[in-house]
Amino acid sequence: xxxxxxxxxxxxxxxxxxxxTGLESLHLGDEFRQDNVGGGFTALLELPPTxxxxxxxxxxxxxxxxxxxxxxxxxxPLHHSYETLTFPSNSALLMExxxxxxxxxxxxxxxxxxxxxxxxxxxxxxSQAAVNNRSGKRKDSDKKTEILKKKKNKSSEENEKLPYxxxxxxxxxxxxxxxxxxxxxxxxxxxRMKLLQELVxxxxxxxxxxxxxxxxxxxxxxxxxxxxxxxMRLASVNPRIDFNLDTILGSENGSLMDxxxxxxxxQVVWPHQVIETEQSYHQRQLQQPQQWPFDVLNQRAWGRExxxxxxxxxxxxxxxxxKMEL
Amino acid sequence: xxxxxxxxxxxxxxxxxxxxxFRPSIDNASVSERKRAxxxxxxxxxxxxxxxxxxxxxALIQKTATEDNFLVRQMLSGIKEETLxxxxxxxxxxxxxIVRRSKKILMRRKSRSAMEEVAAKAKKLVKRKTQGLRxxxxxxxxxxxxxxxxxxxxxxxxxxxxxxxxxxxxxDAAEAGIER
Numbered sequence: 001x002x003x004x005x006x007x008x009x010x011x012x013x014x015x016x017x018x019x020x021t022g023l024e025s026l027h028l029g030d031e032f033r034q035d036n037v038g039g040g041f042t043a044l045l046e047l048p049p050t051x052x053x054x055x056x057x058x059x060x061x062x063x064x065x066x067x068x069x070x071x072x073x074x075x076x077p078l079h080h081s082y083e084t085l086t087f088p089s090n091s092a093l094l095m096e097x098x099x100x101x102x103x104x105x106x107x108x109x110x111x112x113x114x115x116x117x118x119x120x121x122x123x124x125x126x127s128q129a130a131v132n133n134r135s136g137k138r139k140d141s142d143k144k145t146e147i148l149k150k151k152k153n154k155s156s157e158e159n160e161k162l163p164y165x166x167x168x169x170x171x172x173x174x175x176x177x178x179x180x181x182x183x184x185x186x187x188x189x190x191x192r193m194k195l196l197q198e199l200v201x202x203x204x205x206x207x208x209x210x211x212x213x214x215x216x217x218x219x220x221x222x223x224x225x226x227x228x229x230x231x232m233r234l235a236s237v238n239p240r241i242d243f244n245l246d247t248i249l250g251s252e253n254g255s256l257m258d259x260x261x262x263x264x265x266x267q268v269v270w271p272h273q274v275i276e277t278e279q280s281y282h283q284r285q286l287q288q289p290q291q292w293p294f295d296v297l298n299q300r301a302w303g304r305e306x307x308x309x310x311x312x313x314x315x316x317x318x319x320x321x322x323k324m325e326l
Numbered sequence: 327x328x329x330x331x332x333x334x335x336x337x338x339x340x341x342x343x344x345x346x347x348f349r350p351s352i353d354n355a356s357v358s359e360r361k362r363a364x365x366x367x368x369x370x371x372x373x374x375x376x377x378x379x380x381x382x383x384x385a386l387i388q389k390t391a392t393e394d395n396f397l398v399r400q401m402l403s404g405i406k407e408e409t410l411x412x413x414x415x416x417x418x419x420x421x422x423x424i425v426r427r428s429k430k431i432l433m434r435r436k437s438r439s440a441m442e443e444v445a446a447k448a449k450k451l452v453k454r455k456t457q458g459l460r461x462x463x464x465x466x467x468x469x470x471x472x473x474x475x476x477x478x479x480x481x482x483x484x485x486x487x488x489x490x491x492x493x494x495x496x497x498d499a500a501e502a503g504i505e506r
Contacts, residue, residue: 188473189472192473195480196476199327199484209455213452213455213456213458216479217455217458217459220459220482223486226490226494227369227486227489227490228365230490230493230497232357234493235357235360235361235363236360237500237501237504
């Protein structure tokens with residue numbers, strides 16, 4: 001995405017709208033062209049519909065008087081004059097003008113959904129509308145009604161103060177509730193996909209939903225395989241190691257948290273090493289309070305081992321006995 | 327969001343509880359049996375961290391269900407069996423050949439432009455990938471919309487990460503202890 005390009009287009013579009021406020025003086029051709037060299041069909045669309053249509057009607061006529069038009073006149077004309085529109089029957093004319101202003105607004109940024117002022121809203125909408133119109137899905141006859149509907153929707157949205165999320169309908173897009181809901185859904189999905197991209201390493205550089213999804217699937221599968229491998233290793237290490245786990249855990253609880261997990265706050269003031277000797281196991285067990293129901297554990301765990309006499313003294317596991325199990 | 331230390335500790339505790347419950351049957355069993363028990367308790371522990379709020383956790387607990395480990399799962403998860411039951415999405419069984427043929431006819435009738443074709447292919451690809459994601463994430467078939475799917479995937483990845491971290495440190499410590 002080229003932010004400078006888009007902003008350039010936006011400012012151009014803003015300039016064009018400002019200049020085009022003079023409804024009566026329609027000889028905008030030259031200024032428009034000068035300002036929007038390289039602007040696309042979108043540049044045309046950045047004009048409010050009244051000006052756009054009239055521009056098309058009176059094409060190629062030079063003008064100088066529109067320079068005096070004021071900015072403040074923009075808002076009122078937008079709302080009341082579109083009933084008098086007659087769309088040019090010559091669609092070829094449209095396309096010709098479109099072909100002349102091509103290139104500037106190629107990319108579209110993610111449009112904001114907060115309610116904005118009319119002018120900037122037009123500018124942001126135009127880039128999005130550019131993409132949509134480039135897709136070639138809309139016929140010319142539809143565009144008029146949609147633009148009209150969109151203007152009406154805009155005005156009504158501005159008038160009501162509802163406690164909803166204001167989603168500004170974009171130029172050239174249908175404004176019925178279905179598509180609005182769809183758009184909201186799509187934005188939700190995109191937001192969550194961004195989160196996923198941050199989570200999965202190496203996904204930020206990738207563009208395109210399908211490839212990102214590929215990476216996510218691979219990541220999940222690799223994590224699942226790692227779990228399998230680890231549990232296999234644990235199972236095969238030694239049958240006795242399961243018992244040791246319980247003792248190890250009492251002492252390793254803190255060390256695990258501190259040593260192996262990066263970026264976590266130190267919640268327990270325990271020594272850091274993950275790899276311990278049996279003596280230090282023993283020492284730490286004496287120091288730390290037992291969080292585990294070691295009594296229950298020992299009765300079950302050690303019960304089978306006749307050669308070891310532990311009793312209910314869970315806190316003081318003799319280091320030698322621990323060694324023997326290993 | 328990366329796994330936090332509290333998550334690690336909780337997972338550890340629950341995993342240990344589960345392993346203790348398996349203790350009598352673990353003793354003389356083969357390596358594969360032990361591995362199965364370890365993995366099962368690890369999975370149930372991971373799922374129970376979410377306490378049934380997420381779809382994947384419920385589906386995972388249900389998947390690991392067999393008659394003998396019913397108690398284990400119950401005690402570990404603390405969730406009643408009734409809440410675990412997910413609503414299965416109705417699967418429309420279609421004869422594949424017929425569907426393919428009708429799709430071809432539809433495509434022929436539509437007037438295509440280059441952009442539409444590309445967009446349609448991209449959509450197909452994305453659909454295939456989301457289906458793949460549903461296959462990987464437990465309970466993916468029950469997630470009705472893509473938003474939910476991605477949310478669940480996020481949560482699932484984080485939980486998997488904690489599981490892997492904790493298991494890895496335990497295994498490393500155990501193997502290091504053995505070598506001495």
